[in-house]
Amino acid sequence: MDEVKVLLFDVFGTLVDWHGSIAREVHGQLAARGFAVDGAAFANAWREQYQPAMEEVRSGRLPFSKLDVLHRRNLDVVLKAFGLDHVDEAARQQLNFAWHRLDAWPDVTPGLARLRLKYRLAPCSNGNISLMADLARRNDWHWDAITGAELARDYKPKAVVYQCAADAFDCAPGEAMMVAAHSSDLAAAAAAGLRTAFIARPDEHGPGIGETSASVPVDVSANGLMALADLLGCR
Known part of the structure; x- marks a missing residue:
């Protein structure tokens, strides 16, 4: 070596x-706004969007975008899948930057x-x-x-x-x-x-x-x- x-x-x-940190943030932030959600399940669902989003860039279908941008696109998809598409913009921004607080x-x-x-x-x-x-x-x-x-x-x-x-x-x-x-x-x-x-x-x-x-x-x-x-x- x-x-x-x-x-x-x-x-x-x-x-x-990432899993424990995101699960904690999702549960805490959404619960504070009156939304009940399984933080661990949400964290896994969000992460499942990770590779498909990057593959859009790797394949050339999308121009290069920072991961923060891809994470936000993925968050919107997962919120809708969990029946939470009425979560406000401020909460979405806070959730997206949970990846900066792992x-x-x-x-x-x-x-x-x-x-x-x-x-x-x-x-x-x-x-x-x-x-x-x-x-x-x-x-x-x-x-x-x-x-x-x-x-x-x-x-x-x-x-x-x-x-x-x-x-x-x-x-x-x-x-x-x-x-x-x-x-x-x-x-x-x-x-x-x-x-x-x-x-x-x-x-x-x-x-x-x-x-x-x-x-x-x-x-x-x-x-x-x-x-x-x-x-x-x-x-």
Whole structure:
């Protein structure tokens, strides 16, 4: 692993508990407005719109749009499906920016601090730059840069997103390692020439619903970022 200079991180699911955070926000904000809703079911339904919306961009059917824009389109679809299409505009805006207020898994902030002692760090997320900056401020992360979809003007798992992130650090792809809790993300990163590290997040989509091991070949596997820091010699 001596040639690796930068660690690039998936964010949703790998670093933050999007499911628990969104479920809490949806329940709290809609309940305060008198709407009864299953926050966990709503969170999953909203997330199910994620890949189809990005595929509209990846396929060229839509010009590049920031994830905040896609999340809002998806929110309107899900509110209608839940019989909540009368929710007002102010509530919709607050709900959409719940993605800027996601909480990190407990190991992430101390793990990133250790990894930063040896490597340069950046998110390589489908989230837009302002979203990544807000999550970093909320969770006390210190990035060396913010890379990902907005920089590449396309969405993972397109190779250009990973390659653009490595290039931002003047690195060859093999000098960058993608860190993610999703086998599909790591398979795409490896195909683009990056090294890969799998992080188990067994509760990503709710209790007991998440990947516990990689289904594709990876360079490193760990149960969290503190364990990854141990494996990579970050003391």
